[in-house]
Each structure stands twice: as C-alpha cells, then as structure tokens.
Amino acid sequence: MFDQVMALRACGFIVFRRLAQSSPPPDNIEYLLLQTSYGKHHWTPPKGHVDPGEDDLTTALRETQEEAGLREEHLQVVDGFLQELRYEVRGRPKTVLYWLAELRDPKMAVTLSKEHQDYRWAKLEEACSLAQHKDLQDTLRAAQQHLDPEQGKY
Numbered sequence: 643m644f645d646q647v648m649a650l651r652a653c654g655f656i657v658f659r660r661l662a663q664s665s666p667p668p669d670n671i672e673y674l675l676l677q678t679s680y681g682k683h684h685w686t687p688p689k690g691h692v693d694p695g696e697d698d699l700t701t702a703l704r705e706t707q708e709e710a711g712l713r714e715e716h717l718q719v720v721d722g723f724l725q726e727l728r729y730e731v732r733g734r735p736k737t738v739l740y741w742l743a744e745l746r747d748p749k750m751a752v753t754l755s756k757e758h759q760d761y762r763w764a765k766l767e768e769a770c771s772l773a774q775h776k777d778l779q780d781t782l783r784a785a786q787q788h789l790d791p792e793q794g795k796y
C-alpha cells in the first residue's frame with residue numbers, strides 16, 4: 643500500500659490523425675508529441691499526473707485538454723488499446739498509462755499550455771526518434787500495429 647502511494651502515476655493519450663491526401667495507410671498516420679518547456683525538453687504524448695481520487699481515463703482526457711487543447715468530443719478513442727509503461731523518475735517508480743485516440747478533424751489546431759514549448763505531428767519513425775525512450779517507442783509501434791488495416795484490427 644505504501645509503495646502504491648509513493649509511486650507516481652500518470653495517464654494520457656497517444657493521439658494520432660490521418661491525412662486524407664497522403665500516402666496509403668499506415669503512412670498517412672501522424673502522432674502528436676509535445677516538447678516540455680522545462681528540464682531536458684523531452685518529447686512526450688499528452689499525459690500527466692493523476693489527481694487524488696481521479697479516475698485514470700478522466701486524467702488522460704483532462705491532461706490532453708490542458709496540454710493540447712483537445713477535448714473528449716474532438717477525439718475518437720480506439721477500442722482495445724491500453725499500454726502501461728513503468729520507469730523511474732528521480733529514483734521513484736512511475737507508472738504511465740496510454741490510451742489511443744484519433745483526432746476526429748485532422749486539421750484541428752493544437753493549443754499548448756505553458757508546460758510545453760513546441761509540438762509535432764510525426765510519422766512513426768520520426769515519432770520514435772523524438773520519443774527517445776525505448777518503452778515509449780515500443781508503445782508507438784504497438785499503436786501503429788494496432789491501426790494497420792493489414793492487421794485487420796481497426
């Protein structure tokens with residue numbers, strides 16, 4: 643119980659959009675990454691810490707709205723995708739949950755908060771390069787796999 647209280651917990655969305663006038667799938671898919679305005683300016687999908695008593699999915703939706711200006715009605719959550727990452731931040735274990743969601747209107751603008759200084763819509767390989775951490779790269783690849791029509795899952 644004590645360990646659970648001490649562990650950091652964050653939730654967010656791998657947000658993607660599909661470009662209509664572009665390459666055939668899955669190369670028309672772009673993922674949203676935000677660059678922090680603090681620390682080492684790392685790139686991350688919209689996510690953030692769970693408030694006390696808050697439901698995980700509510701956190702993911704709230705953080706995506708706060709950090710990217712995208713609200714629940716702008717997103718189509720994809721069934722059957724939920725990834726859990728575990729890593730350490732300054733010596734403390736952290737658990738991060740990511741759902742997957744499509745931006746309904748691919749032309750919709752992203753609005754950043756002060757926590758981020760830049761954003762990018764990136765195809766898989768560029769997104770993995772920005773993400774840097776293997777666990778997040780694996781999550782992005784798992785998302786692409788989930789969305790690839792060849793896999794017959796979407």
Ligand SMILES: Nc1nc2c(ncn2[C@@H]2O[C@H](COP(=O)(O)OP(=O)(O)OP(=O)(O)OP(=O)(O)OC[C@H]3O[C@@H](n4cnc5c(=O)[nH]c(N)nc54)[C@H](O)[C@@H]3O)[C@@H](O)[C@H]2O)c(=O)[nH]1
Pocket residue numbers: 652678680681682684686689690691727728729730731736757775776777778
């Ligand atoms: N001034 C300042 N302020 C900070 C700093 N730090 C935080 N603040 C404040 O906290 C607030 C943020 O609150 P939320 O938005 O609720 O939280 P999150 O969205 O959860 O954001 P975080 O940045 O706390 O957490 P992570 O993204 O997890 O990065 C933490 C470390 O883990 C690495 N890392 C990142 N992703 C992965 C991964 O997928 N895999 C692996 N293996 N590692 C990964 C990464 O490279 C980094 O070294 C800000 O407003 C600031 O006030 C900081 O360094 N300086």
